[in-house]
Amino acid sequence: MSTISTREHQMFPVLSPAQIEIAQRFASGPVTRFAPGETVYVIGAHDVPAWLVLEGTIEIVRRDGLNREAPITTHGVGEFTGEVNQLAGRPSLAAGCAGPAGCTALPFDAAHLRALMVGSDSVGEIVMRALILRRVSLIEEGGAGTILIGVPGMPDVTRLQNFLNRGGLPNLLLDVRDDDDARALVERTGVLPEELPLVVCPSGPLLKRPTDEELAACLGVVPTIDPERLYDVAVVGAGPAGLATAVYAASEGLSVIVLDARAMGGQAGASSRIENYLGFPTGISGQALAGRAFNQAMKFGAELAIPVTVERLECGEAALTLFCAGDRSLNARAVVIASGARYRRPDVPKLSTFEGSGVSYWVSAVEARLCAGQEVALVGGGNSAGQAVVFLAPQVKRLHLVVRRDLSQTMSRYLIDRIAGLPNVEIHIGSEIAGLEGEGASGLSAVILRNRRDGTLHRRAVRHLFSGQVGCCDVGRTGTPARILEARRPASPARHHNRVGSRDTQSACR
Numbered sequence: 001m002s003t004i005s006t007r008e009h010q011m012f013p014v015l016s017p018a019q020i021e022i023a024q025r026f027a028s029g030p031v032t033r034f035a036p037g038e039t040v041y042v043i044g045a046h047d048v049p050a051w052l053v054l055e056g057t058i059e060i061v062r063r064d065g066l067n068r069e070a071p072i073t074t075h076g077v078g079e080f081t082g083e084v085n086q087l088a089g090r091p092s093l094a095a096g097c098a099g100p101a102g103c104t105a106l107p108f109d110a111a112h113l114r115a116l117m118v119g120s121d122s123v124g125e126i127v128m129r130a131l132i133l134r135r136v137s138l139i140e141e142g143g144a145g146t147i148l149i150g151v152p153g154m155p156d157v158t159r160l161q162n163f164l165n166r167g168g169l170p171n172l173l174l175d176v177r178d179d180d181d182a183r184a185l186v187e188r189t190g191v192l193p194e195e196l197p198l199v200v201c202p203s204g205p206l207l208k209r210p211t212d213e214e215l216a217a218c219l220g221v222v223p224t225i226d227p228e229r230l231y232d233v234a235v236v237g238a239g240p241a242g243l244a245t246a247v248y249a250a251s252e253g254l255s256v257i258v259l260d261a262r263a264m265g266g267q268a269g270a271s272s273r274i275e276n277y278l279g280f281p282t283g284i285s286g287q288a289l290a291g292r293a294f295n296q297a298m299k300f301g302a303e304l305a306i307p308v309t310v311e312r313l314e315c316g317e318a319a320l321t322l323f324c325a326g327d328r329s330l331n332a333r334a335v336v337i338a339s340g341a342r343y344r345r346p347d348v349p350k351l352s353t354f355e356g357s358g359v360s361y362w363v364s365a366v367e368a369r370l371c372a373g374q375e376v377a378l379v380g381g382g383n384s385a386g387q388a389v390v391f392l393a394p395q396v397k398r399l400h401l402v403v404r405r406d407l408s409q410t411m412s413r414y415l416i417d418r419i420a421g422l423p424n425v426e427i428h429i430g431s432e433i434a435g436l437e438g439e440g441a442s443g444l445s446a447v448i449l450r451n452r453r454d455g456t457l458h459r460r461a462v463r464h465l466f467s468g469q470v471g472c473c474d475v476g477r478t479g480t481p482a483r484i485l486e487a488r489r490p491a492s493p494a495r496h497h498n499r500v501g502s503r504d505t506q507s508a509c510r
């Protein structure tokens with residue numbers, strides 16, 4: 001059941017006259033009149049306000065990069081336009097034009113919309129919920145955001161799908177082999193097979209096999225970082241610890257920026273179901289948890305810049321300076337390093353050859369679709385591996401779980417019990433991956449398991465290997481305490497140059 005079919009009344013709430021009166025106090029500009037059919041805002045425009053309709057109607061449409069248009073809704077009196085992008089002035093994913101009788105409406109730019117959320121708990125809650133549900137619906141429908149054109153399972157297609165999905169950015173993959181519109185666009189633009197996937201941004205630009213950073217820039221989701229501005233708090237890492245920091249600091253009225261090299265949610269964003277996090281008795285997926293925290297941070301005005309890699313920290317007298325990839329830098333009074341764990345890859349020959357074409361460190365819906373009905377192997381005995389087994393097993397033919405030690409030494413009891421109830425899971429205790437077989441182009445075809453006790457080798461014909469990574473620094477449970485560095489320096493005038501997250505950084509700047 002789609003969100004729009006079950007929660008339409010919450011997605012498109014109608015404010016009562018009393019609630020309209022409350023909302024009016026937070027408007028960012030005067031009442032504006034639009035003639036019948038006049039454009040109120042277009043897809044891809046930055047800083048589009050949310051409009052509260054006072055008379056008439058505004059018709060909302062979504063359009064994908066191939067110019068396929070679909071109506072979303074018609075807002076009448078007492079309804080707000082917009083979705084979560086309006087909280088941060090990010091490019092609009094939909095377009096609005098005045099209905100046949102025209103309309104009058106009140107604008108709420110990002111700052112005033114956030115002020116409404118915080119200033120009026122009753123109206124703020126209604127509007128916030130509506131904005132989030134509209135985004136959820138756009139993600140489910142897929143047609144309002146970025147179009148990817150390529151072949152499902154291509155490493156770059158999977159990478160970009162994961163980047164968009166983890167960022168909560170609506171997207172749709174068209175298989176160039178059997179979608180006529182997609183093939184026609186590829187032929188018309190002369191894109192070569194090696195330049196796929198082709199990415200069509202909602203505002204029109206075409207990108208050939210972009211990096212995550214290039215795609216983010218095209219989508220306008222990374223705020224411009226002003227090197228002259230002094231933030232109260234800069235947070236490195238948008239995992240649970242970083243996002244929690246952002247929510248608490250921003251809700252105290254501090255100016256906050258969060259930077260993450262990869263995606264919101266950090267490791268937790270990879271979890272199919274977190275069941276031991278306080279307050280979620282039925283469990284919550286890591287992405288849903290991260291999405292909620294992300295929107296909460298935005299509501300209080302935190303800026304979130306993803307993907308941005310922080311490369312260096314310099315501790316000055318009056319400020320701390322973070323130097324980021326792409327020649328960007330920013331200053332802050334305090335820096336919170338919530339960079340989580342660093343990982344090393346398992347030591348298996350040819351592992352990197354198959355990364356993206358059979359070997360994954362991630363189990364999301366994208367990977368699950370690719371190996372549906374097939375035989376797969378999964379390495380690891382921790383809770384994250386256990387969650388992946390519970391998520392994957394019902395979707396695949398057979399799952400080989402490869403672990404060095406008995407599961408009771410490394411995995412929570414509830415996961416061990418659940419795995420025991422899965423008939424298609426074969427557990428290889430005391431085993432490890434000794435080798436991988438396959439050709440680069442066609443991907444992985446088999447894994448070789450080694451029994452660590454007697455050294456015997458066993459071959460399993462699997463096309464997908466999921467591997468946990470081996471942590472080389474300690475991470476605790478969700479919400480690992482972050483490290484806080486402040487600009488108040490000891491007497492020494494020396495300046496320190498450190499890599500973020502290293503032991504040196506902690507000791508030099510604490």
Ligand SMILES: Cc1cc2nc3c(=O)[nH]c(=O)nc-3n(C[C@H](O)[C@H](O)[C@H](O)COP(=O)(O)OP(=O)(O)OC[C@H]3O[C@@H](n4cnc5c(N)ncnc54)[C@H](O)[C@@H]3O)c2cc1C
Nearest residue numbers: 237239240241261266267268271310339340384477478480
């Ligand atoms: C699959 C999986 C399932 C899990 N399930 C559970 C569970 O059920 N219950 C539970 O309690 N825990 C679970 N965990 C563990 C939990 O997710 C982690 O303990 C938690 O995410 C740690 O949070 P964190 O914010 O400290 O760090 P992380 O989540 O690791 O986030 C750190 C972030 O910092 C970013 N970063 C690092 N360096 C830089 C840099 N130089 N510049 C910019 N950004 C940087 C990273 O990209 C990352 O997004 C699971 C972990 C995984 C992988």
